[in-house]
Amino acid sequence: MKNFIVAKSAGFCFGVSRSVEMAQKLLESGSAYSLGQLIHNDDVVRRFEGRGLKVINSPDELPAGARVMIRSHGVSKAVYAQLEKRGADITDATCPKVKRIHELVRKAQEDGRFVVIIGMHDHPEVEAVKGWCGDCVICENAAELDEWYGKFGKLLTKPITMVVQTTQTRSNFTECASFLKKRCTNLQIFDTICGATSMRQEEAAKLAAECDAMVVIGGKHSANSVHLSVICSEVCPNVQFIENAGELDTDRLKSADTVGITAGASTPAWIIKEVSNTMSEEIKTDAIPAEEKEMSFDEMLEESIKTIYNGDKVTGYVVAITGTEVSVDIGTKYSGFIPTTEFTDDGIKVEDAVKVGDTIEAVVVRVNDVEGTVMLSKKRLDAAKSWTMVEEAVESGEFLEGTVTEINKGGVVVNVKGVRVFVPASQSGLPKEADMNQLLKQKVRVKITEVNRSRKRVVGSIRAVAQKERREKAEAIWNEMEVGNKYHGVVKSMTSYGAFVDIGGIDGMVHVSEMSWSRIKNPAEVFNIGDEVDVYVISFDKEKKKISLGYKDPNENPWVKFTTKYNVGDTAEVKIVKLMTFGAFAEVLPGVDGLIHISQIANRRIGKPEEVLSVGDVVEAKITAIDTENHKISLSIRALAEPAAAEVEEAPEVEDNGEDALVYEVSTNGEAKGEIVEE
Incomplete structure (x- = not known):
């Protein structure tokens, strides 16, 4: 080994602890009798006998007027009557959980019900329960229950109430309950296992x-x-x-x-x-130290x-959970419980907050010696710990997490593990005119700025947390900043020339020219404030804290698409988008326009483009020149038309109006000579 x-969980349960303590107090004032063994442990019984607690097996053995103790297993109603008849001075140590069963079966009898007791035959607790009801049967397990029901149970005209010995196994109770559920209507089943x-x-x-x-x-x-x-x-x-x-x-x-x-x-x-x-x-x-003295x-x-008092801090483990309380074994004669409301304040289900078997710390709120129960509070103990934590947070600067539980004129209240932390509106992190209600029930982190425990006053700041987090994020972003880095950001504001995007702690600007491959006049044509967008770094200046961002997708560059699809000499179907005195602009692909000089519109002399073309017309044109460096294209309709019989006319001189286009002298076959035409 x-x-x-x-x-x-080894050792005395609450009921046994309670009876042992009651026996000790009883013997302080002289000898007494115990009706049956005080507990089912021969060593303890012998030691108590040595101190004057004599065991008797029947009320008839009790001298008239003598002091007698009823053990934790309890006794029948008839035994109480016998003891009273003999004038006995009774100390009742019946376990409260057993007394509850007595009351359940007594009520069942009053209501005209038949009682089924699941437990060991001849066990003192079971015999005592039997003595509190009239018609009943004791079945040790589902097999006995089946045998009884086959012979007698199915003939019953009374509805059935089932209880179980407090020390029965969970599996036995479940099997017996399942058996009756399948065969009985108007059935009452009470889970009375401790x-x-x-x-x-x-x-x-x-x-x-x-x-x-x-x-x-x-x-x-x-x-x-x-x-x-x-x-x-x-x-x-x-x-x-x-x-x-x-x-x-x-x-x-x-x-x-x-x-x-x-x-x-x-x-x-x-x-x-x-x-x-x-x-x-x-x-x-x-x-175990060898020198430890014998107790x-x-x-x-x-x-x-183990006796406990109000205010004591105790540690135990959860043994059961009901709709109203969480039962806790604290290793004493008392049965501890914590109201479920202590676990459900934040809308959490009690079964999600605590589970059977969990170790739990609490403080004693109220001790009930009569019922053998003790009310505990986890919340009070947590609050005391939380105050210490809050005070330490002021010194350390640590941020604490809580939930906004209240909105008032001055700001908001944040519950930080049971401690109310007031956050002024100016420190809420919201704009001045913003609705504070948007923070209600939200989880937030706060920096504690002031604590006065005697006045139970704590002040904190959500804004300080946000500012620090923003600085840390900004520093991290600047440290990793490189041209081409991609970020997911939020549009914060817009001007006539661009939009400012928060990329996680710092703002960068997307110029209007970097928003779309199509021509746009205003950023509002692409963005709205609050939009989440994916952007990339075009350039940055760390010293000046400036970042230029791009939004339009490089893979969607229309010029790249054009040069991939077309070459000089190719024919394209184009759409007339603008007419000028010197020619017409036509869309070759979305975002890519070319110029059809007036001399290349028709195979005859015309005074202005409107004589042949209208905006919106779709025509075929030949690509006669591509300026890759300046992204300019020359087009010709004339190059695809039949040559006219007459001499080719020269194009009239036109003033340079500053339009962004190439104008070439073009021969009758559409080939450019590279000089501007003069009359």
Whole structure:
């Protein structure tokens, strides 16, 4: 054996812890009687007998007027009557969870229902439950239930109410409930298994599956201990069921690398510790100091029952979740619970916020000794931690995350893990006239700028976070800036000559000439403020913090498309887009225009282009010249027409109006001579 693992849930449950503490207090003022063994653990019972707690098995054995204790398993209604008849001074240690079952079956009887009890025959808890109702049957499992139902159950005229012994296994309860659901109408099923029992069984099964051997500590008459042994045996071949360290067979553990230890609800901490000590000695570890002094019986009981007070900080694990509360085992005689509202304030479902088995820290809010419950608050403990975190954030400058929960005239309130942080409107990060409601219920990061814990006042800034993040992003972008880099940005503003685009912390400008391959007069023809756009870097000046961006796609360059498709001498179908005194401009491809000089419009002399052409006409023309450097094209309709019989007329002299076009003297066959024609 190399090491061992003790289950977190091992040991006293709430009901047992409560009864043990009540017995201790009872014996402080003299001897008393216990109606049945106080708990199903012979070692504990013997020690209590030594202190004056005598076990009796019937009320008839109790001297008149004597002090008597009812154990956590509870007793029937008839037994209460017998004790009262004998004038007994009763200390009732019945577990509140068992008392709930008594009330359920009593109410079922009043309502004329038949009660089915799923539990062990002759177990004191089951016998006590039986004594609180009239017509009932006890079935240990689904097989017994099936047999009973086949003989008697199907003849019933009363509706059925089903309850279950608090220490039964979850699988047995599920099988029995499923059986009745398939056969009964108007059925009531109450899951009365103790949450701590379910958790203990689940943990034991998981631990047994992971270990080479298991040791289950508990009394032989303890129902929950017996169930633990059976559960472990289903997944682990080497299981020992013992009552104390004296029964431990260490030889059976020598071949095991890892051994798991679990214990029933009636097993005190000192017995678990004795078993652990024995195993520690076996693997020669010093986990338990040899010089540790032996504890007295009272000290060992104190260790097992652990009393708590309001304000105490406790750690436990979740054993059950209902619609109203989260049950927490805190390792004491009390059953802890946290209202589900503490987990659902932000609209989160409780089952998404916490799960059975989770370890949880909380603070004690209220202790109810009568019911054996303790109300806990996770939120209060978290708030205390959060205040410390907020105070430290002022010094460190760390940004904290929270949710905007409130809008007021002065700004917004951000909930940072339970602490209200006020953010003035000027620090919200929104423009002056913006609607603050757009921040409501949004997750934000804030910089804490002021904390006054005594006045519970905290001030923060969303804007400071945004500014710092923007600076960091800008620095990162400048560090990686290169011509050709591509960015996804947002159009922030526009002028008559271009648009400014935020590319993640810094702005660059897209000139109107870089927005489209087509001619546009205003950036608004392409962009709207707020548009998300993909841009690329054309040039930049890091010192002046200026960036020129391009938007039009280089792959869609119409000149490249033109030169790829056409050569000098090719014929193209063109569209007349503009008429001038010296000729006509025609679109060869979208974004590419060529000039048809007036002398190349017809094979005869004309005074102006309008005599032959109109805007919108589609005609065929020959490409007579391509100026690749200046992106200019000369076209000729005349070159494709039949030559006229008359002498070719010269083109009239025209004034240069500054249009961006090439004008050539062209021969009758359309070939350019390279000189401007003069009359």
